[in-house]
Amino acid sequence: MLVHLLYASRAASPVTAATIDSILHQSLARNPGIGITGVLCHAGDVFMQVLEGGRTQVNELYNAIVRDPRHRQVMLLHYEELPERRFGSWTMGHVRLDRINPSLLLKYSEKPQLDPFAVSGQASLALLRELVATAQIVGRAG
Amino acid sequence: MLVHLLYASRAASPVTAATIDSILHQSLARNPGIGITGVLCHAGDVFMQVLEGGRTQVNELYNAIVRDPRHRQVMLLHYEELPERRFGSWTMGHVRLDRINPSLLLKYSEKPQLDPFAVSGQASLALLRELVATAQIVGRAG
Amino acid sequence: MLVHLLYASRAASPVTAATIDSILHQSLARNPGIGITGVLCHAGDVFMQVLEGGRTQVNELYNAIVRDPRHRQVMLLHYEELPERRFGSWTMGHVRLDRINPSLLLKYSEKPQLDPFAVSGQASLALLRELVATAQIVGRAG
Amino acid sequence: MLVHLLYASRAASPVTAATIDSILHQSLARNPGIGITGVLCHAGDVFMQVLEGGRTQVNELYNAIVRDPRHRQVMLLHYEELPERRFGSWTMGHVRLDRINPSLLLKYSEKPQLDPFAVSGQASLALLRELVATAQIVGRAG
Amino acid sequence: MLVHLLYASRAASPVTAATIDSILHQSLARNPGIGITGVLCHAGDVFMQVLEGGRTQVNELYNAIVRDPRHRQVMLLHYEELPERRFGSWTMGHVRLDRINPSLLLKYSEKPQLDPFAVSGQASLALLRELVATAQIVGRAG
Amino acid sequence: MLVHLLYASRAASPVTAATIDSILHQSLARNPGIGITGVLCHAGDVFMQVLEGGRTQVNELYNAIVRDPRHRQVMLLHYEELPERRFGSWTMGHVRLDRINPSLLLKYSEKPQLDPFAVSGQASLALLRELVATAQIVGRAG
Amino acid sequence: MLVHLLYASRAASPVTAATIDSILHQSLARNPGIGITGVLCHAGDVFMQVLEGGRTQVNELYNAIVRDPRHRQVMLLHYEELPERRFGSWTMGHVRLDRINPSLLLKYSEKPQLDPFAVSGQASLALLRELVATAQIVGRAG
Amino acid sequence: MLVHLLYASRAASPVTAATIDSILHQSLARNPGIGITGVLCHAGDVFMQVLEGGRTQVNELYNAIVRDPRHRQVMLLHYEELPERRFGSWTMGHVRLDRINPSLLLKYSEKPQLDPFAVSGQASLALLRELVATAQIVGRAG
Amino acid sequence: MLVHLLYASRAASPVTAATIDSILHQSLARNPGIGITGVLCHAGDVFMQVLEGGRTQVNELYNAIVRDPRHRQVMLLHYEELPERRFGSWTMGHVRLDRINPSLLLKYSEKPQLDPFAVSGQASLALLRELVATAQIVGRAG
Amino acid sequence: MLVHLLYASRAASPVTAATIDSILHQSLARNPGIGITGVLCHAGDVFMQVLEGGRTQVNELYNAIVRDPRHRQVMLLHYEELPERRFGSWTMGHVRLDRINPSLLLKYSEKPQLDPFAVSGQASLALLRELVATAQIVGRAG
Numbered sequence A, B, C, D, E, F, G, H, I, J: 001m002l003v004h005l006l007y008a009s010r011a012a013s014p015v016t017a018a019t020i021d022s023i024l025h026q027s028l029a030r031n032p033g034i035g036i037t038g039v040l041c042h043a044g045d046v047f048m049q050v051l052e053g054g055r056t057q058v059n060e061l062y063n064a065i066v067r068d069p070r071h072r073q074v075m076l077l078h079y080e081e082l083p084e085r086r087f088g089s090w091t092m093g094h095v096r097l098d099r100i101n102p103s104l105l106l107k108y109s110e111k112p113q114l115d116p117f118a119v120s121g122q123a124s125l126a127l128l129r130e131l132v133a134t135a136q137i138v139g140r141a142g
């Protein structure tokens, strides 16, 4: 059973390139073996991530992520059983939100910042889809 | 929570280029900081304006606008919670209705004049969308 | 409130070019002032006309037309309140049905003649829309 | 082809019981022979009437009514081809609106008076249906 | 054109029975003459009110209410053109929320308190409808 | 923002009445203060629980539950933003599945045992709703 | 494959009780063996009949009926493949239309007479269903 | 009232080019005068024909065709009242099924032969529409 | 994953009470252990059976049934993944079709006999549901 | 009656090119004569096959396939009556899954392998359709 899980969290300490590298490194090491695909965004101290894969694998990973001390306030935004993946082409895609047009963020929120804690899960999902549609995700790996 | 508010009003005294400039100036000064986007139309002594943004911010601004002595008969035409903005590309776009093809006005009303007081909010909204679709809004600022 | 009224009638005496000219002349003189747009068709002794505009104006004109001695058997085919005009580009367009492909008439009726008295209002409306879509209306005047 | 026509008008002179009696008398004399059924309402100087029957018969009667000097401002509110009559049990039912609960009128209009000229045809039709549903029509004649 | 407007606000000073009496008194004095119906709720320092009636009348009243110094943070929750009133039986009904079952409030919000500022307009409207359906509105006046 | 979260897990050690009492005790102590309502089922070593409430509160509690050493394999079954609670009448209802008719379990799964790990989230949710509809939940507390 | 066929015709000579008896007699003799069910109506010189059964059987019977010299102008009104019969309880039910309330006929046609030649197949089918629903069919034979 | 009738039949004797010519000749002679359009297919001893036109005309022709000794087992496949013709461009189009790609026949039936007696009317209609869409009908005559 | 499988077959030799007893006996012995529920009908030499349960279990049983020499022409009528069982109350219900009202069979087929080979799977399923709804299934075992 | 049947199975012994050749050979020899079309996929020891054709023919073939000792665990994934074939262009197409992009498999399942036993029939059908759409089927034979 394929599921799609979207969550947000806040970094426990200021996010550096090394933090991101380390997370992406862990993801690329572990996700292919367990059939997980997805996308990781961050902006300021906010993370937002999609995880797609088998229901058991996604939940095991999510439970590990919930316990990860590098962030807190881990909050589910959307969860759904899916007939097919939507982000299946990324082992773990990465969006560099500092390079995103602010009006794209404004389209889905009150202020031109990423703030998934303030909007509905649908709005965050819509933003992610628009990022895919406008090819703003790096790290494609089929 | 994003909302979309559309209202009409009548100028308290004849509208001059200076009046419009002053309003647009105020809008460009204040709206970006509070995440408001929208479009302002006027024709003769009639104003019609869309305000989009956070529910609190839009209402605070609308309440200020209701009290503004430069116009009267401020009347809501449409109000809606929205998953995403429709006019998100304009800090405050401007439509010079004296340059609009009269048959566009006629399409949505009994006479070839802007008269939002006489038609349903849906018709006014449809006119605004056709103005966007036909690229008749100036002052784009993302 | 915009309405759309479609009716048919039969000429009281054989229709000449002068009859048509006189009606179109009256229409072009009066309709723009009262915001009426539409299309007039005729074929043999049959008239079919769309009137669009404010509800009051369309009804006043229709009541005048009902009393006009140049035709009889005035019969409503369709009447509807509309959010926007469908024939808003014609002060009073004119269709020269003698120049129409007979298979277009056949598509909507039992015989290849215009006979709105024998078919539903929807069929007459569909014929009119196909005339618009295939650009068979003259007298465009925006 | 069955049609349903709803119109409103204003009496040319103050309406007396005799006016109403005379109209109902004419209706009961003529309608059964031509298969017309319907309902007549009046309130103050306003008439509102439904006519149902064959398309030809309804239009002939409507054209006579348009010319009747006892009223003016005859205005169509609704017109529709129908698979079956809605008011088929009344040769010409009569609603004594002075006996109607004002809150029923208020439900469909801005003021607690019958004013079909100010509201959409749908609202007038909805009011008529509620009158039928609450058995406020007299003169049943199957 | 009938509209339905729902808003919330916060009292400028602690709400006493006298404040409520004075507002209801003003409402009963003015609303019938301008065809306004509706319901007023309050709980703690929060007001929530529905206004139904003609579009012009509702907006004039709302603009007066926006300016009323007895409350602040006046915020639109819902606004809609309606074919028929939903609260047409109350000149201005009143809900004593201190007598309401807390689980009814909990059903529509995070905490068992009235907090229209924190929930969508739809949720507030749903709560109001459940209050009507469970006959918790006093002051019926047809 | 109200959310509805449904998950399953397996007890880390055999479930005793004391385990259940302790969990229910904790729930009744903490949930009312944070506006959480829901239902807890267990059967053999399987737990299944619904949590409803504010998005932040539900996620904080869920993250605590994920870390609770008394169970493992915590797996999300369903997660949804809701306009209104479905289980709002229970601070934390309890279903004694050992008293449930086995054919009710069979209706939604391959074997007559509770096995949320083997069926879709929708099926588990449907079972829970049938438990509510057939009044098999104890511990009602409004 | 089950089909439903509805047709009308006009008797070649005045219909007597003997004509009807003879047709019903033939129907009851032949229809059960070939799995045909249905209803026969007549009024004046008009017949209207539903035939339901296997596609081959219904067509064979219809072709025989088309050739039957006792009537002419045999005209299909409705034909449909069906998942289940609608008139399956009648080997050949009979409606004595001279005993039917005229307002039932008026409901579906311009005049209070049975005239399937003048109305759509849907209207004739609707009349037949209302006859079934109001138990006006005799000759039930399961 | 326009109708669309589709039937199949089997030739009484082997079909020769002369049989087809004679039928098409009769059709072209009679159909235009009575406003009938359509398409005739044949394959082996099977005929399949669409007739479109006024309800009276189509039925008169169909009744003549039922009696035509050149074929037997005449069986209705589909019959429908239509707002507009689907085959209005052919006085009587002709499909030479021996030239059709067998996989087109296979798409709609169990064997790569035309066998309307074995499939639903919808499947035969779908085949005919695909023949039109792929321009496999000859004898276009507008 | 729950599935629902409906098939028909023909007995290899005349069906006796002993044959049925033996099949039901086998079913009651094996089905509960593998979570299979369903209904078995027979009439003359025709069997029709529903099997519901886990996808693997239903297919294993069906493959055994396909190989069972007591019948032949085993033919699938319907197969579907289901969120919940429809026949979950019967370990293996039994319908004595010789006691069924023939008009019930006639409702879904050309002749008043059970002939699932001649009708669509939907029709057979509809018959089965009507048997359940009219409580004609024996052997309830919850 | 056309049906569409999709099943999966596991090879009884390691699959060699000769096994596949032999099956395809049998298929090409027998299927055209009985009007069967379809597609055969295999990957590792898993087979997945679509069979389309007449209901009787597909079931006869499926029953033969169920008994074929070259594979076991034959399991239905999808079965449906169809108005038209979806794979009508292949006597028996063949997909060489070892040449398929793994991300296509991943899109529909938890791991990048073909595992129809673990996913719903809809997912397997969706994968097959994408193989058709992306032209990955060989052995086209019209």
Ligand SMILES: Cc1cc2nc3c(=O)[nH]c(=O)nc-3n(C[C@H](O)[C@H](O)[C@H](O)COP(=O)(O)O)c2cc1C
Binding pocket: A023, A026, A027, A028, A030, A031, A040, A047, A049, A061, A064, A065, A066, A068, A070, A071, A092
């Ligand atoms: C924002 C964020 C996203 C993460 N995403 C993933 C991921 O996609 N895959 C992964 O394996 N680990 C991810 N991790 C790391 C896990 O939380 C955890 O550290 C990692 O899986 C540790 O695995 P381990 O059990 O091998 O130590 C993420 C961590 C953070 C903070």
Ligand SMILES: Cc1cc2nc3c(=O)[nH]c(=O)nc-3n(C[C@H](O)[C@H](O)[C@H](O)COP(=O)(O)O)c2cc1C
Binding pocket: B023, B026, B027, B028, B030, B031, B040, B047, B049, B061, B064, B065, B066, B068, B070, B071, B092
């Ligand atoms: C038709 C009209 C439209 C206006 N639109 C805006 C606007 O979009 N943003 C804004 O800040 N002020 C707008 N204003 C001005 C406000 O009413 C008010 O004067 C301004 O916000 C005052 O701000 P202040 O509180 O800083 O004096 C508008 C005024 C009018 C008459």
Ligand SMILES: Cc1cc2nc3c(=O)[nH]c(=O)nc-3n(C[C@H](O)[C@H](O)[C@H](O)COP(=O)(O)O)c2cc1C
Binding pocket: C023, C026, C027, C028, C030, C031, C040, C047, C049, C061, C064, C065, C066, C068, C070, C071, C092
């Ligand atoms: C078929 C027909 C169509 C007509 N259409 C129009 C029209 O579109 N506008 C118009 O003003 N008069 C139209 N007329 C003329 C009116 O019936 C009427 O003669 C005219 O409005 C008279 O105007 P008056 O009141 O100025 O004499 C039409 C007449 C006929 C017979």
Ligand SMILES: Cc1cc2nc3c(=O)[nH]c(=O)nc-3n(C[C@H](O)[C@H](O)[C@H](O)COP(=O)(O)O)c2cc1C
Binding pocket: D009, D023, D026, D027, D028, D030, D031, D040, D047, D049, D061, D064, D065, D066, D068, D070, D071, D092
């Ligand atoms: C408000 C109103 C409603 C009327 N309704 C009807 C009616 O339903 N049937 C009718 O025959 N005449 C009705 N009439 C009268 C017609 O206008 C007209 O006077 C009548 O049909 C004259 O018929 P006559 O041609 O026999 O003189 C109505 C008149 C008015 C003013």
Ligand SMILES: Cc1cc2nc3c(=O)[nH]c(=O)nc-3n(C[C@H](O)[C@H](O)[C@H](O)COP(=O)(O)O)c2cc1C
Binding pocket: E023, E026, E027, E028, E030, E031, E040, E047, E049, E061, E064, E065, E066, E068, E070, E071, E092
């Ligand atoms: C919460 C609230 C609700 C009110 N509702 C109404 C109302 O329904 N009708 C009304 O006339 N005034 C209402 N008022 C009072 C108006 O704001 C305003 O004071 C009143 O209409 C003044 O009328 P005046 O112009 O006659 O002084 C309300 C005030 C408050 C604070």
Ligand SMILES: Cc1cc2nc3c(=O)[nH]c(=O)nc-3n(C[C@H](O)[C@H](O)[C@H](O)COP(=O)(O)O)c2cc1C
Binding pocket: F009, F023, F026, F027, F028, F030, F031, F040, F047, F049, F061, F064, F065, F066, F068, F070, F071, F092
């Ligand atoms: C199956 C299960 C269900 C639980 N449900 C709740 C609950 O509804 N509310 C709650 O406060 N704690 C619940 N708990 C307990 C929490 O996991 C955690 O122990 C508790 O909230 C600890 O609170 P503390 O932070 O006060 O120690 C549950 C634990 C388990 C194992």
Ligand SMILES: Cc1cc2nc3c(=O)[nH]c(=O)nc-3n(C[C@H](O)[C@H](O)[C@H](O)COP(=O)(O)O)c2cc1C
Binding pocket: G009, G023, G026, G027, G028, G030, G031, G040, G047, G049, G061, G064, G065, G066, G068, G070, G071, G092
């Ligand atoms: C209006 C009408 C309805 C008929 N209905 C039936 C019928 O339902 N069943 C039937 O067998 N014959 C019916 N018949 C008679 C057939 O047309 C035909 O005479 C009869 O089937 C002759 O059968 P035969 O071939 O046995 O002579 C009907 C005839 C008429 C005029």
Ligand SMILES: Cc1cc2nc3c(=O)[nH]c(=O)nc-3n(C[C@H](O)[C@H](O)[C@H](O)COP(=O)(O)O)c2cc1C
Binding pocket: H023, H026, H027, H028, H030, H031, H040, H047, H049, H061, H064, H065, H066, H068, H070, H071, H092
């Ligand atoms: C398969 C088939 C199709 C026919 N199609 C038509 C047709 O479309 N139009 C037509 O007039 N006659 C058609 N006919 C011929 C009629 O059955 C009949 O012979 C013809 O209309 C005789 O006309 P008549 O009454 O002038 O002799 C067709 C005959 C057959 C066998």
Ligand SMILES: Cc1cc2nc3c(=O)[nH]c(=O)nc-3n(C[C@H](O)[C@H](O)[C@H](O)COP(=O)(O)O)c2cc1C
Binding pocket: I009, I023, I026, I027, I028, I030, I031, I040, I047, I049, I061, I064, I065, I066, I068, I070, I071, I092
């Ligand atoms: C019409 C028919 C229906 C059957 N239904 C069932 C059934 O529901 N359950 C079952 O276990 N066997 C059923 N059987 C018997 C199986 O075909 C098979 O004989 C039985 O499962 C043998 O089991 P065995 O492997 O234990 O010998 C049925 C047989 C027939 C002919």
Ligand SMILES: Cc1cc2nc3c(=O)[nH]c(=O)nc-3n(C[C@H](O)[C@H](O)[C@H](O)COP(=O)(O)O)c2cc1C
Binding pocket: J023, J026, J027, J028, J030, J031, J040, J047, J049, J061, J064, J065, J066, J068, J070, J071, J092
């Ligand atoms: C995976 C698989 C797929 C098959 N597909 C077909 C097929 O499409 N057509 C076919 O005739 N036989 C197919 N067969 C072979 C049949 O199972 C069976 O062996 C064959 O029809 C035997 O035919 P026979 O009765 O002529 O010996 C397939 C076998 C396997 C194992």
